[in-house]
Amino acid sequence: MTPDAALGDGAEDAIEEAVRALRRGELIGLPTETVYGLAAAVTNRAAVRRIFAVKGRPAGHPLIVHLAAADDPARWVQPPPGAPSAQFEALAAAFWPGPLTLVTLRRPSVPSEVTGGRPTVGVRSPDHPLAQRLLERLGEPVAAPSANRFGRVSPTTAADVRAELGDAVAVVLDGGPCVVGVESTIVELGAGGPMLLRPGGIPAEVIAEVLGRPLLAAEGPARASGMLASHYAPDARVVVVEPGEVGRRAAELAAAGRRVGVITRSSPAPAGVVLLGEAADAAEYARTLYRRLREADEHRLDVVVVAAPPRGGLGEAVLDRLSKAAAPRPAPGA
Numbered sequence: 001m002t003p004d005a006a007l008g009d010g011a012e013d014a015i016e017e018a019v020r021a022l023r024r025g026e027l028i029g030l031p032t033e034t035v036y037g038l039a040a041a042v043t044n045r046a047a048v049r050r051i052f053a054v055k056g057r058p059a060g061h062p063l064i065v066h067l068a069a070a071d072d073p074a075r076w077v078q079p080p081p082g083a084p085s086a087q088f089e090a091l092a093a094a095f096w097p098g099p100l101t102l103v104t105l106r107r108p109s110v111p112s113e114v115t116g117g118r119p120t121v122g123v124r125s126p127d128h129p130l131a132q133r134l135l136e137r138l139g140e141p142v143a144a145p146s147a148n149r150f151g152r153v154s155p156t157t158a159a160d161v162r163a164e165l166g167d168a169v170a171v172v173l174d175g176g177p178c179v180v181g182v183e184s185t186i187v188e189l190g191a192g193g194p195m196l197l198r199p200g201g202i203p204a205e206v207i208a209e210v211l212g213r214p215l216l217a218a219e220g221p222a223r224a225s226g227m228l229a230s231h232y233a234p235d236a237r238v239v240v241v242e243p244g245e246v247g248r249r250a251a252e253l254a255a256a257g258r259r260v261g262v263i264t265r266s267s268p269a270p271a272g273v274v275l276l277g278e279a280a281d282a283a284e285y286a287r288t289l290y291r292r293l294r295e296a297d298e299h300r301l302d303v304v305v306v307a308a309p310p311r312g313g314l315g316e317a318v319l320d321r322l323s324k325a326a327a328p329r330p331a332p333g334a
């Protein structure tokens with residue numbers, strides 16, 4: 001297939017427009033397999049700084065660098081002292097392009113704005129034909145966080161990026177709904193051994209199998225913003241319950257006068273409650289979760305009652321995001 005046929009009519013024109021915008025120092029909405037990103041050309045420091053302003057994100061929360069599949073990661077990163085480069089190479093070979101971010105030492109070619117001044121940087125190669133084509137045409141990586149305002153639900157469609165960020169993005173490339181639906185897994189390759197910083201699109205157990213050793217659990221102060229307590233949150237309150245409890249809990253809340261929505265595994269919604277969605281397995285939960293949480297706000301619901309996803313595999317990333325969406329919110333102005 002030619003690239004045009006693979007990408008669909010009009011895609012090449014849209015990509016050229018996005019490349020021009022990035023070269024002018026503007027920001028674009030970038031489709032990936034996980035969630036949409038808010039992207040700047042990685043070497044444009046002013047554009048990278050604008051990402052933080054547009055998201056309302058504290059400067060200390062570093063951005064992920066997205067590489068073309070054909071790019072040489074050694075141009076941008078190097079293994080930390082004491083960590084074998086074989087681990088980086090094995091994981092990149094097994095999972096790129098794909099939803100795995102590797103945190104390792106940055107080279108000076110990555111501006112310090114991207115990493116909030118840290119010596120380390122997260123890199124991944126996204127598994128989406130539009131993203132790959134854009135990176136090839138641009139000729140350098142993009143720095144991109146998820147394209148939501150800080151603390152809010154990540155967008156999984158081009159329309160959600162527009163709704164979230166409006167005119168702050170010059171171009172939103174429409175790559176359709178994201179097929180994974182939750183962010184990449186983040187693994188830090190440090191001297192102490194590979195550490196899981198955020199569960200995501202590739203299950204930790206699958207990564208451990210490639211490494212031949214289990215991943216260390218992250219500890220200490222929150223280093224990824226996804227490690228803060230409240231994050232990924234819609235306006236509606238989120239309540240996570242066992243699958244068999246969804247109907248009872250939703251009915252109770254509705255009886256107390258709340259506007260309630262449910263995300264279930266299979267049980268019907270009680271009368272007076274909005275059925276936001278049903279998810280049969282962990283992959284379907286992941287793919288649909290963020291859109292459903294946005295729908296809860298579009299319906300102006302007060303509460304969403306969500307059936308806990310199955311454990312293991314992608315279920316761990318879904319449960320992580322749900323726990324953070326359900327966490328107590330900081331008081332306004334706090």
Ligand code: TXA
Pocket residue numbers: 032034035036037038061062063064099101103104115118120121122126144145146147182183184185186197223224225226227
């Ligand atoms: O799937 C994804 O990873 C999406 C798509 C757009 O690629 N991106 C994404 O970016 O989720 P963001 O910025 O929303 O989340 C990246 C997380 C942040 O919590 C950040 O703090 C953490 O990665 N991170 C990035 N670089 C890091 C580093 N050097 N050390 C520790 N954490 C890092």
Ligand code: MG
Pocket residue numbers: 145146154
């Ligand atoms: Mg994010």
